[in-house]
Amino acid sequence: MIPASGIGWYGVALAIVGGALRVSTPYLFVSLGEVLTERSGRVNLGLEGTLLMGAMSGFAIGSMSGSPWLGVLGAAATGALMGLLHAGICNLPRVNDIAVGIALFIFGIGLAFYLGKPFIAPRAAMLPALSLAAWSSEPAVRAAFEISPLLLIGIVLAIVLQWAIFNTRFGLFLRMAGESADAARALGRSVNAIRTIATTVGGAFAGVGGAFLSLYYPGNWNEGLSSGQGLMAIALVIFARWSPLRCLWASLLFGGASALGPALQTVGVTSGYYLYSAAPYVLTLALLIYSSSTRHTLAGAPSELSISR
Amino acid sequence: MSVDMQNMPPPCVEARELCKRFGAVQALADASLAFTSGRMHALLGENGAGKSTLVKCVMGYYRADSGTILVDGATHAMRSPLASRRLGLGMVYQHFTLVSQMTVAENLVLGRTQVPLAIDWKAEHHALDELMRRMPFRLDPARRVSSLSAGEKQKLEILKQLHLGRRFLVLDEPTSVLTPDEADQVLGEMRKLADASVLTVVLITHKFREVMRFAQDVSVMRAGRVVATMDVATTSVDALARLMFGSNTTIAMAQPSSPATTAGDGYCELRDLRALGDRGTLAVTDASLRVRKGEILAIAGVSGNGQKELVEVLAGQREAESGSILVGGRPYRRTRSEMQRLGVYVLTEEPLANDCVRSLSVAANLALRRYDRPPIAWHGLLRRRVLRQWAERLIDRYRIKTSSPLARIDSLSGGNVQRTVLARELSEDVRLLILQNPCFGLDAVAAAEIRGQIAQARDRGAAVLLVSEDLDEVLELADRIAVMSGGRIVYEVDRANADRYAIGRHMTRSMEAA
Numbered sequence: 103m104i105p106a107s108g109i110g111w112y113g114v115a116l117a118i119v120g121g122a123l124r125v126s127t128p129y130l131f132v133s134l135g136e137v138l139t140e141r142s143g144r145v146n147l148g149l150e151g152t153l154l155m156g157a158m159s160g161f162a163i164g165s166m167s168g169s170p171w172l173g174v175l176g177a178a179a180t181g182a183l184m185g186l187l188h189a190g191i192c193n194l195p196r197v198n199d200i201a202v203g204i205a206l207f208i209f210g211i212g213l214a215f216y217l218g219k220p221f222i223a224p225r226a227a228m229l230p231a232l233s234l235a236a237w238s239s240e241p242a243v244r245a246a247f248e249i250s251p252l253l254l255i256g257i258v259l260a261i262v263l264q265w266a267i268f269n270t271r272f273g274l275f276l277r278m279a280g281e282s283a284d285a286a287r288a289l290g291r292s293v294n295a296i297r298t299i300a301t302t303v304g305g306a307f308a309g310v311g312g313a314f315l316s317l318y319y320p321g322n323w324n325e326g327l328s329s330g331q332g333l334m335a336i337a338l339v340i341f342a343r344w345s346p347l348r349c350l351w352a353s354l355l356f357g358g359a360s361a362l363g364p365a366l367q368t369v370g371v372t373s374g375y376y377l378y379s380a381a382p383y384v385l386t387l388a389l390l391i392y393s394s395s396t397r398h399t400l401a402g403a404p405s406e407l408s409i410s411r
Numbered sequence: 412m413s414v415d416m417q418n419m420p421p422p423c424v425e426a427r428e429l430c431k432r433f434g435a436v437q438a439l440a441d442a443s444l445a446f447t448s449g450r451m452h453a454l455l456g457e458n459g460a461g462k463s464t465l466v467k468c469v470m471g472y473y474r475a476d477s478g479t480i481l482v483d484g485a486t487h488a489m490r491s492p493l494a495s496r497r498l499g500l501g502m503v504y505q506h507f508t509l510v511s512q513m514t515v516a517e518n519l520v521l522g523r524t525q526v527p528l529a530i531d532w533k534a535e536h537h538a539l540d541e542l543m544r545r546m547p548f549r550l551d552p553a554r555r556v557s558s559l560s561a562g563e564k565q566k567l568e569i570l571k572q573l574h575l576g577r578r579f580l581v582l583d584e585p586t587s588v589l590t591p592d593e594a595d596q597v598l599g600e601m602r603k604l605a606d607a608s609v610l611t612v613v614l615i616t617h618k619f620r621e622v623m624r625f626a627q628d629v630s631v632m633r634a635g636r637v638v639a640t641m642d643v644a645t646t647s648v649d650a651l652a653r654l655m656f657g658s659n660t661t662i663a664m665a666q667p668s669s670p671a672t673t674a675g676d677g678y679c680e681l682r683d684l685r686a687l688g689d690r691g692t693l694a695v696t697d698a699s700l701r702v703r704k705g706e707i708l709a710i711a712g713v714s715g716n717g718q719k720e721l722v723e724v725l726a727g728q729r730e731a732e733s734g735s736i737l738v739g740g741r742p743y744r745r746t747r748s749e750m751q752r753l754g755v756y757v758l759t760e761e762p763l764a765n766d767c768v769r770s771l772s773v774a775a776n777l778a779l780r781r782y783d784r785p786p787i788a789w790h791g792l793l794r795r796r797v798l799r800q801w802a803e804r805l806i807d808r809y810r811i812k813t814s815s816p817l818a819r820i821d822s823l824s825g826g827n828v829q830r831t832v833l834a835r836e837l838s839e840d841v842r843l844l845i846l847q848n849p850c851f852g853l854d855a856v857a858a859a860e861i862r863g864q865i866a867q868a869r870d871r872g873a874a875v876l877l878v879s880e881d882l883d884e885v886l887e888l889a890d891r892i893a894v895m896s897g898g899r900i901v902y903e904v905d906r907a908n909a910d911r912y913a914i915g916r917h918m919t920r921s922m923e924a925a
Contacts, residue, residue, distance in 0.1 A: 271526040274513075278521055281510045288508035289522060290492065405512065 113242065114365045120246030121361015122354045123253065127318070128153060128328070129353035130256040131311030132335035134263060135304035137346055139185075140339060141267065142300035143280040143293070143406030144192060147203025149308045150332030151210015152184040156312020158218035161323040164316075165226035173226065174252070174313040181309020182302050184210060189301035193294045200408060207333075214325075221323045228321035229314075250318045252310065256350075259307070263346035276300055280404035308332065334386045341389045343402035359385045421578040421611040422483050422499060423448040429468055429478035438464040439475065440635040446579070446628075449608040451601065453626035453643070454615045455655055458854045461635040462615050466581050470502050471495040496524075501577030503568045503585060509556045515539075515567060516552035522571040546570055547600035560919060561713045562593030569597070581613040586621060588714055588880065590915035598625040617655075617855075618883075619648045631655050656855065675704035678874035679743075679843050684734035686720045694720040696898040697734070700876075702843070707865070707875040709889030710900075711882055713918050717898035718878045719760055722847045725876075726757040728765070738843060754842030754873075756780075758849055762832040767820050774802035774816035777835050809834035826853045833861060841868050847878040862888055882911060894918055 132149050139146045146152075156177035164173025188206055192199045232254070235247035267273040278286045279296040286293045311332075316323045338356060342348035363379035371378075424446045431439040439461050446452045456462045468475040471489040480489050482498050489495060509518050516539055520526060539552045548566040556564065565585055572580055582601070586594035602625050604610040614626055622629050622643060630640040631654040639654050679702040688694030695717045702708045712718055723729035725736065727745035736743045738753050749755070759765040767776050778787055778798050787798045802816045811830045813823055820828060833849065849865065850858035865888060869875050878895075879885050885892055892909050894902040894917040902917035904910075 269532065270529050272528075274517060274521055274526065274530070277513060278510050281512045282508075285508045285510045285521075288504065 110369060113368050116242060116246045117365030117368055118358045118361050120248075121365060122358035123247065123249050124319075124357065125360040126353040126357030127250055127253045127256055127314045128311035128331050129335045129338060129356045130253070130260065130350060131314070132308045132332050133338045133342065133349040133353060134256070134259060134346055135181075135185075135307030135311075136336050136339045137263070137304075137342070137344055137349055138276070138307070139297075139301045139304040140407060141276050141280045141344060141404055142297045143283065143404055144189075144199045144297050144301060145203060145336075145407060146185065146188050146206075146301055146304060147200060147333075147336060148184065148188055148206030148210060149203075149305075149336060150328060150330065151207045151214070152181050152305050152308040153210075153312040153315070153328050153332035154214040155184055155210045156181045156309030157316040157327050158214040158221070158312070158323060160309070160313030161226050161316035162218070162221050164313075165221060165224050168227055170227050170229045170317045173317050174229070174310055177309040177313035178306040179309070181312065182306040184309070185302040185305020186298070188305070189294075189298040192301075193298065198408070218323055218325070222325075225322060226317060229318045231319065250314060252314045252318065255310075256353075260346045260350040267346070272299075277404070280406050283406055311335075330383070334382060337386045337390055340393055340403075344404065345402075356382050356385065420448045420608055423611065424469060424500070424579060425481040426465065426469055427479045427481070429465065429475045429480075431464055431468055431473060431475050437635050439468065441478075442632070442635065442637045444630055444637050444640060446611055446613055448611055449605055450627045451605040451612040451614060451625060452628040452630065453622040454613060454630050454632065455617065455619075455622055455651060456632035457617060457655060460632040460655075462632050463583065464635075465632070465637075466502070466583070466613065466615060469495070470500060470581065496575075498579075499577050500579040500581075501572040501575065502581040502583065503565070503572060504583055507564050507568060509564060509567060511555075511557040513556060514552065515550050515554050515556060515559075518556060518567065519552070519571060519574055522575060524575070542574060543570075546573060547604060548597075560593075561588040561715070562590065562597065562919070565589060565593075565597055569601070578609070579611045579613075581615065583615045584617075585614070586616070586618065590713060590918045591882065591911050592915050593919070594621070595624075601625070619651055622651065623648060633657065675872070677701045678704045678739060679876065680737040682735045682737070684721070684724065684736065685732040686717075686724045686729055687732055688717075688720055693732075694898050695724065695731075698895075698898075698900050700893060700900060702874040702876050704842075704874050705869060705872050706890040707869050707877050707888050708891045708893060709877040709879060709885040710893050710895050711879065711885045711914055711918065712895035714880050716896050716918075718847065718880075718895055720898075721895070722757070722759050722845060722878055725845050726759055726765075728759070751780075751784075754840050755845070756836035756839065756841050756843070757845045758829075758832050758836055758847065760847045760851075763821060763825070763828045766832045767828065769819070769821045771820060772817045773806065773811065773813050773820050773823065773831055774799055776820045776831060777802045777805050777816075777838075780835055780839065805834045805838060826857055829853060829861070830857075833864065837864060837868060841871075841873045844868055844873050844875045845878075846875070848880060849877070850881070850884060858884075882914065885914075886911065 132153055136146060136149060159180040160173040160177030163176035164170045167173070184206065188202055191197055191202045229250055229252065231248045232251055233244055233248050235244050238244055267277065275291060275296050278291070279293045283293045286296070315327045334356060338352045339349065342352045359381040362381040363375050366378055367375060426442060426444045428441045428443055429439050430441060442461065442465050444465065454462045454466070464473065467473045469480055469489065471492045471494045474490065479486050481487070487494065487498065510521070516535055519539060520530060520535060536552050543549045548570060550563060550567055550570065556567065559567065585597060589597065598614070598621060601610070601612050605612050614621065616622060626643050628640065629643050629646065629651065631638050631651060633655060681698055681700045684695055684698040685693065686695040698721060700708065710718060720729060724731050738755060743749060743753070763769065781787055782793060782798070787794060787801065799816055806813060806816060809830050811834065812827050820831065823831065829849070836844070846865065850861055853861065862884070865875060865877070877885070877888060886909060889906060891903065891905050892914060893900050894914055896918055902914070
């Protein structure tokens with residue numbers, strides 16, 4: 103049997119693919135939630151806080167009930183409440199969604215740390231792993247292609263959302279609220295109601311992303327769990343130009359970038375480990391510089407977003 | 412649904428002694444009016460005469476303080492727009508209520524009262540094709556609204572109402588953004604629908620030409636009252652004008668420059684100017700122009716064809732991609748010192764947002780061009796008393812209605828903000844004046860006054876670049892007319908050879924080619 107470090111650069115590629123499949127899940131859920139929110143005309147910057155609240159509550163419910171799936175549902179409910187809070191405050195006149203988002207970002211982190219203190223030591227029942235590479239005799243390959251069932255749910259969700267945005271009543275109303283609040287009002291639709299639903303459902307998605315962090319391997323709750331993934335996912339939405347399907351590809355790219363540091367470690371490149379671990383942050387910065395310009399608004403951005411006006 | 416309704420006559424609607432007050436303003440005072448079934452009825456009046464208020468009370472957007480509304484002879488309370496919608500009354504707004512990033516089909520589906528949970532686009536497109544066949548206008552359902560011309564958007568708004576089975580349609584200044592050809596087509600089709608007893612049409616307008624040519628009945632409103640209702644065939648433009656403005660008001664028309672003061676040398680020149688719009692696409696394409704001293708060069712065009720971006724580049728609010736601007740024969744970099752030295756003054760679109768600091772007073776806004784120079788500035792300090800006296804003089808001279816020079820500029824009405832900015836931009840030694848829609852939203856008397864001042868600036872030798880969507884204004888003021896379409900200057904003609912319809916056709920030329 104060949105040790106992982108012995109398979110060389112092939113191993114690096116394998117580790118990056120494995121990382122992409124493993125780490126991408128929270129990016130995917132948060133960015134899908136943000137796509138939904140932003141398509142309705144609001145930005146929710148608080149999703150990092152929602153992510154941590156989801157991780158904490160998912161873990162707490164999972165460990166107390168013994169069922170990880172109950173934990174996922176609990177995380178979704180917590181996320182929805184956070185989203186509802188954002189929407190409720192933003193529905194008031196003259197409230198800025200960006201400011202509310204930053205406030206909820208800090209609030210969510212603080213609350214998750216406070217409520218999560220008793221759960222730092224214990225372990226909860228973990229979500230099962232599905233192996234896509236049972237055919238391989240190579241344990242490294244088998245490990246790389248082990249995925250969480252949540253990733254499969256996320257992929258299905260991305261495809262369904264992509265279809266729903268263009269082909270359902272909810273999708274049309276969502277885009278109308280995001281593109282022209284005036285038109286929505288003239289047609290007698292409540293812009294606030296549409297945005298409230300979108301932000302709440304978006305929060306639930308981000309909560310599920312959090313549940314993945316604490317309920318999938320290695321399956322514990324600690325305060326450094328999210329490491330800014332919620333914020334990066336929001337940047338990722340801009341890169342994905344508000345398309346759910348492109349969010350899937352972008353999440354895989356970010357997942358791969360996150361795995362760069364550990365992957366190089368497997369072939370013995372240990373110097374500059376922290377530098378490689380910073381790859382997703384560098385990638386975020388590079389993508390934002392690439393996609394923005396002083397001369398024009400972002401292509402594909404919903405017209406009602408405060409960043410488009 | 413509209414098929415079986417075709418056999419019934421369209422509704423007749425009557426308003427009796429409607430009163431509506433907004434704060435201190437009596438917007439409607441015992442206004443009474445009847446719209447006959449299957450007729451095209453023009454509602455003529457100045458801005459603020461109460462046309463929109465009357466119609467909005469009828470449609471249920473406002474609740475009248477007193478008075479009754481009858482539809483087909485029965486009294487209705489009209490508590491909300493929903494009530495009028497149920498009776499088949501519909502309104503086409505002045506500002507489009509379309510979602511521009513969505514397709515024609517998506518907009519039509521969104522307009523329905525019942526939108527299906529999941530949409531079968533194949534069936535929808537098929538149904539819309541069927542519908543279009545019975546409609547006066549045809550549009551490709553797959554096109555994105557942002558690619559439609561203003562005329563096509565207006566048609567889509569009307570289609571939306573017809574698609575909903577509305578039989579009583581109010582058109583609020585429908586031709587303000589249309590070329591003459593487009594306006595004639597839209598109004599002509601509406602008249603045909605009225606003649607075929609498909610629709611009762613109300614046309615809100617202040618253009619006599621449209622009333623005389625298309626309407627059957629006309630009502631004139633002034634100061635919240637309906638002063639007359641008559642058959643168009645029995646009246647004349649002069650009679651209508653007297654009713655509309657009151658018999659003792661005369662409106663001075665600006666005089667074209669007399670042959671003696673023929674235009675001098677070129678003062679401002681644009682060479683192959685290119686600029687990007689907000690979405691990063693080319694908004695101004697290779698624009699070349701020359702404005703001479705002592706002439707008004709007007710740029711006509713339908714809104715959204717690059718005029719806004721062009722003015723922003725000239726005002727220093729937007730970067731040009733390439734090309735050059737020359738003022739007084741030298742490259743113009745739009746710095747404050749250059750503006751002062753070369754006498755460049757600008758009034759852009761939406762002056763409150765683009766030319767004023769909202770939270771500052773009227774006096775401070777008046778001083779924005781010269782607070783850093785004596786006598787207002789004294790060794791880097793502001794002399795408030797001098798500034799105030801100076802502002803009071805301008806407020807007086809330009810008849811700006813404000814509670815005090817220290818009132819915030821955003822507490823003023825739109826027309827008075829416009830006057831404030833014009834007072835600031837015209838108060839100095841103007842050598843290049845750049846104006847965009849300077850009379851937008853002003854009543855006829857104020858507009859005539861401002862046009863007079865623009866003509867005076869020209870007569871004093873200023874080069875004037877007037878960018879306007881109002882073809883009447885262009886034809887009244889300009890010595891030379893250029894047409895902007897699709898970001899390009901597509902046509903240029905001098906006043907003597909200018910023809911309304913020829914200009915209109917050039918306004919839409921490149922759109923048809925695209």
